[in-house]
Amino acid sequence: MNIELLANLSYIVSAALFIFGLKMLGSPATARRGNMFSSLGMLIAVVAGLTAEGIVSYEYIAGGMVIGTIIGALAARLVGMTSMPEMVALFNGSGGAASLLVGWATLYGGSIETFTAVTILLAILIGGLTFTGSLIAYAKLAEVMNSAAIVFKGQRFVNSLLLAGIVYAAYMFCLDPQADSQWLYITLGLALLLGVMAVIPIGGADMPVVISLLNSYSGIAACAAGFAINNNILIVAGSLVGASGIILTNIMCKAMNRSLANVLFSGFGAVKQGKAIEGEVKPVSVEDAYYLFEAASNVCFVPGYGMAVAQAQHVVKELGEILEANGCEVSYAIHPVAGRMPGHMNVLLAEADVPYEQLVEMDDINPRIENVDIAVVIGANDVVNPSAREDEDSPIYGMPIINVDKARTVFVLKRSMASGFSGVDNPLFFGENTRMLFGDAKESISGVISEFG
Amino acid sequence: MEIVFLIFILVLSIFLGFELISKVPATLHTPLMSGANAISGITLAGAFLAAGMVDNEMGKYLGTAAVAFATINVVGGYMVTDRMLGMFKSKKAGGK
Numbered sequence: 001m002n003i004e005l006l007a008n009l010s011y012i013v014s015a016a017l018f019i020f021g022l023k024m025l026g027s028p029a030t031a032r033r034g035n036m037f038s039s040l041g042m043l044i045a046v047v048a049g050l051t052a053e054g055i056v057s058y059e060y061i062a063g064g065m066v067i068g069t070i071i072g073a074l075a076a077r078l079v080g081m082t083s084m085p086e087m088v089a090l091f092n093g094s095g096g097a098a099s100l101l102v103g104w105a106t107l108y109g110g111s112i113e114t115f116t117a118v119t120i121l122l123a124i125l126i127g128g129l130t131f132t133g134s135l136i137a138y139a140k141l142a143e144v145m146n147s148a149a150i151v152f153k154g155q156r157f158v159n160s161l162l163l164a165g166i167v168y169a170a171y172m173f174c175l176d177p178q179a180d181s182q183w184l185y186i187t188l189g190l191a192l193l194l195g196v197m198a199v200i201p202i203g204g205a206d207m208p209v210v211i212s213l214l215n216s217y218s219g220i221a222a223c224a225a226g227f228a229i230n231n232n233i234l235i236v237a238g239s240l241v242g243a244s245g246i247i248l249t250n251i252m253c254k255a256m257n258r259s260l261a262n263v264l265f266s267g268f269g270a271v272k273q274g275k276a277i278e279g280e281v282k283p284v285s286v287e288d289a290y291y292l293f294e295a296a297s298n299v300c301f302v303p304g305y306g307m308a309v310a311q312a313q314h315v316v317k318e319l320g321e322i323l324e325a326n327g328c329e330v331s332y333a334i335h336p337v338a339g340r341m342p343g344h345m346n347v348l349l350a351e352a353d354v355p356y357e358q359l360v361e362m363d364d365i366n367p368r369i370e371n372v373d374i375a376v377v378i379g380a381n382d383v384v385n386p387s388a389r390e391d392e393d394s395p396i397y398g399m400p401i402i403n404v405d406k407a408r409t410v411f412v413l414k415r416s417m418a419s420g421f422s423g424v425d426n427p428l429f430f431g432e433n434t435r436m437l438f439g440d441a442k443e444s445i446s447g448v449i450s451e452f453g
Numbered sequence: 454m455e456i457v458f459l460i461f462i463l464v465l466s467i468f469l470g471f472e473l474i475s476k477v478p479a480t481l482h483t484p485l486m487s488g489a490n491a492i493s494g495i496t497l498a499g500a501f502l503a504a505g506m507v508d509n510e511m512g513k514y515l516g517t518a519a520v521a522f523a524t525i526n527v528v529g530g531y532m533v534t535d536r537m538l539g540m541f542k543s544k545k546a547g548g549k
Contacts, residue, residue: 357543
């Protein structure tokens with residue numbers, strides 16, 4: 001049996017393991033083992049890749065792998081759960097960069113057919129825009145740069161021009177595909193620029209969409225690289241990742257009641273303000289909050305990005321435990337776009353040892369929200385804003401929300417009366433059954449806990 | 454003919470991907486993304502070819518950089534996913 005056949009057979013095994021691994025991600029109980037299977041598949045693919053014909057020197061490969069392993073392992077160990085979105089953004093970017101470089105390096109492999117040239121170019125293009133786009137997404141998430149949408153006059157015109165430029169340069173390159181073609185460098189430069197331009201008009205709260213989309217791009221880029229070098233494991237794995245990113249993107253868009261085009265092209269400006277809200281804000285003291293908690297038999301926490309900022313997940317869990325010991329039913333309702341990436345809140349609460357059975361989705365909690373004695377809103381705003389349901393003039397009208405205003409009592413933990421990311425006022429704060437617990441979420445909850453003590 | 458064959462694989466994998474991923478619950482979306490990051494590090498298998506070439510300096514450097522980037526994805530992606538999934542505990546398992 002020759003070695004190439006053996007390598008290809010191994011690829012089938014690793015593809016099967018990837019698929020199996022993803023299938024096991026269907027439940028938290030099996031997910032960890034699924035990840036093991038997936039990594040075993042990767043190990044097999046890597047070993048098979050190393051036997052490929054044409055590899056003569058292993059020094060450079062070894063060097064690259066050592067560098068990558070050190071960086072990857074350190075990053076994976078050191079990152080805090082709160083910064084997971086930044087981490088995923090950087091990983092997306094690094095995946096894009098790898099595909100770009102593979103495509104580019106393939107040009108030095110000898111003469112190239114037109115079809116290969118097209119796929120190489122696609123790998124460079126998609127990889128390039130994933131790379132810079134992810135860096136910008138990272139900068140916004142890490143607040144290295146302002147996370148608000150950056151929009152300027154004629155932005156669409158500039159972007160269309162950029163796109164036209166890429167198509168032209170790509171066409172010129174494919175006419176005469178050479179590694180030292182000037183058109184290659186122009187395409188590469190424009191692709192990198194496009195990544196920047198595509199992400200700057202997207203604001204902080206839309207980040208779950210962008211991260212999912214870039215995740216998808218990194219898979220598609222790997223797919224294109226697979227076509228460029230005629231390797232089917234790259235195509236299979238790349239399209240699995242691509243499909244995963246697209247599904248997540250779709251879920252995120254639905255959860256905001258916006259189309260993908262709307263998220264990508266129209267920086268969420270507070271263009272029109274809904275009805276002015278009248279009413280009185282009713283603050284509550286930690287002590288009074290305690291009495292209500294003490295008497296409650298069903299409490300539901302609704303976390304948002306503010307919980308991540310305040311690092312309040314551990315005290316929230318502690319309060320949850322005390323309430324449970326007090327005979328109260330406790331759940332955590334999580335809106336799909338709460339936080340800065342899909343599933344962000346779930347990971348934070350899991351880190352704080354909240355059992356996953358208590359993490360419930362929006363569609364599960366809404367039908368029984370009337371039975372909730374106290375809904376505790378921690379650092380969430382737009383995802384619990386009743387305007388989305390009632391006020392047709394509101395910019396977020398139509399977005400599905402967690403109907404906390406229908407709970408018997410709502411506690412809103414908030415630093416001040418500032419509005420949420422979308423800049424829309426929230427009538428929830430003025431509601432009849434709403435009590436505002438002003439101050440740092442972590443301190444407020446610790447305060448309630450010590451009352452119990 | 455080879456192109457048709459590759460596209461055939463592509464189309465089937467996309468359908469498979471949609472089927473698989475739509476069954477992943479929202480709770481696991483973050484580990485799903487980081488796990489997908491790890492899988493997209495499969496580019497590594499392609500990067501070996503480029504980095505192992507001797508006849509061209511430039512191609513070799515690009516390939517080596519590709520190996521490094523893809524390894525970050527593979528190692529970092531799997532490790533961080535494992536770390537995250539280790540935190541998801543069931544009530545029965547007595548998550549303390």
